[in-house]
Amino acid sequence: MKAVINENVTLFRYEKSHDDLFEGCWPIRDGVSINAYCVCGTEKKVLIDYTESGASFDSDLADMGLRLEDIDILVLNHMEPDHTGALNVLFTRCPNIEVYATRLGATETETLYGHKNVHVITNGEELNIGGKTLVFYATPNIHWPDTMMTYIKEDGILFSCDAFGAFGSYQSVFDDELTEKEWALLKPETERYYASIVASFSPFVLRGIKALSALDIKTICPSHGIVWRKDPGYVVAWYQKLATYLEGPREKEITILISSMYGNTLSYISNLVQIAKKEGIVVNTVRIPDTNDSYALEKVWRSEAFVVAAPTYEMELFPSMAHTLDLLNRKAVKGRKVLYFGSSLWSGGAAKEFNAYAEKMKLEVIDSIEFRGKGTPADRQKIEDGFKKLIEAIK
Numbered sequence: 001m002k003a004v005i006n007e008n009v010t011l012f013r014y015e016k017s018h019d020d021l022f023e024g025c026w027p028i029r030d031g032v033s034i035n036a037y038c039v040c041g042t043e044k045k046v047l048i049d050y051t052e053s054g055a056s057f058d059s060d061l062a063d064m065g066l067r068l069e070d071i072d073i074l075v076l077n078h079m080e081p082d083h084t085g086a087l088n089v090l091f092t093r094c095p096n097i098e099v100y101a102t103r104l105g106a107t108e109t110e111t112l113y114g115h116k117n118v119h120v121i122t123n124g125e126e127l128n129i130g131g132k133t134l135v136f137y138a139t140p141n142i143h144w145p146d147t148m149m150t151y152i153k154e155d156g157i158l159f160s161c162d163a164f165g166a167f168g169s170y171q172s173v174f175d176d177e178l179t180e181k182e183w184a185l186l187k188p189e190t191e192r193y194y195a196s197i198v199a200s201f202s203p204f205v206l207r208g209i210k211a212l213s214a215l216d217i218k219t220i221c222p223s224h225g226i227v228w229r230k231d232p233g234y235v236v237a238w239y240q241k242l243a244t245y246l247e248g249p250r251e252k253e254i255t256i257l258i259s260s261m262y263g264n265t266l267s268y269i270s271n272l273v274q275i276a277k278k279e280g281i282v283v284n285t286v287r288i289p290d291t292n293d294s295y296a297l298e299k300v301w302r303s304e305a306f307v308v309a310a311p312t313y314e315m316e317l318f319p320s321m322a323h324t325l326d327l328l329n330r331k332a333v334k335g336r337k338v339l340y341f342g343s344s345l346w347s348g349g350a351a352k353e354f355n356a357y358a359e360k361m362k363l364e365v366i367d368s369i370e371f372r373g374k375g376t377p378a379d380r381q382k383i384e385d386g387f388k389k390l391i392e393a394i395k
């Protein structure tokens with residue numbers, strides 16, 4: 001699908017299949033778009049990023065009276081294969097095309113494709129393409145080390161690579177066209193995208209936002225999701241908030257992660273949800289492994305506190321929950337307040353493994369409670385008390 005951003009800039013938007021997994025692990029049941037852009041100056045025609053498969057690129061260009069061979073310059077804002085998978089086709093057909101990339105991007109272009117006509121950008125370097133000036137900014141580690149962003153000086157358009165992107169498919173192209181239903185999808189799908197693929201790089205996001213703050217940004221064109229032209233500041237502030245969750249402050253929310261084989265651990269949850277609601281605390285519940293980890297990550301990322309409720313399994317924590325905690329740890333979830341409880345029958349063992357994770361993740365453990373079978377009224381009271389302490393700790 002093709003959309004006009006302005007008279008010189010065109011968006012090529014391709015949807016990944018909803019059955020695919022993004023990065024091979026994140027479900028995209030509500031879709032995700034891969035965005036590439038064409039910028040036409042009077043002297044040079046420029047592509048910003050390409051696609052994974054090259055599908056329909058030719059016909060979209062043909063609609064504009066162009067062939068792939070007419071493109072003079074390819075700007076590679078980063079080399080991730082969802083934007084570059086079809087580069088071998090492009091380089092075969094356009095062997096002389098000039099690539100603009102960071103030093104690392106240049107090395108990757110040579111190593112992966114043997115293409116040598118690469119210009120290594122310097123930070124803030126300008127390129128006049130005839131009536132339009134492209135300015136390149138190195139923004140490493142948002143989220144790949146080779147990442148850069150490209151800005152059209154005359155139009156205030158920022159091609160922000162994977163920053164300011166989102167999961168989800170939207171009929172609308174621009175923020176000012178979004179329907180209420182699309183906004184309702186954009187909110188969680190931006191946060192799940194951030195938590196899954198950007199969160200670990202939050203310090204670089206904050207650094208990048210600061211470095212670009214002097215620019216007069218009128219439109220943000222990310223490589224996934226919608227184009228922000230009415231209020232680009234909204235998504236910048238949103239990303240800034242998401243990046244701040246790394247160290248805090250975070251939202252006064254509690255996310256309860258639940259695994260249960262036979263319902264014993266599960267039987268405690270509805271009471272806790274009621275208590276949180278009575279206290280006016282937003283509470284999210286996520287079943288593990290029924291729900292993909294990325295949905296847990298999205299909620300835990302913004303929550304000041306979370307609960308791990310899972311039984312003992314072969315003397316350790318229930319395996320799916322251990323997997324989820326391992327992911328949270330890898331994705332830099334740290335410093336939050338946490339309560340553990342879970343059922344066992346004989347020796348127990350889940351709490352010990354949970355405590356080891358908590359230490360690694362520098363979590364503030366309110367309590368860590370193992371009980372037998374359904375638990376006693378005293379166990380119930382202890383869990384309730386622990387949960388109330390958790391609420392007090394985030395109030």
Ligand SMILES: Cc1cc2nc3c(=O)[nH]c(=O)nc-3n(C[C@H](O)[C@H](O)[C@H](O)COP(=O)(O)O)c2cc1C
Pocket residue numbers: 259260261262263264265266310311312313314315316343344345346347348349372373374
């Ligand atoms: C496959 C399996 C392995 C288990 N391993 C242990 C164990 O090593 N130690 C223990 O104390 N209980 C163990 N249990 C017992 C459960 O922890 C116990 O039944 C618990 O009440 C289940 O809680 P749930 O209903 O929330 O799943 C095991 C149960 C199953 C099914």
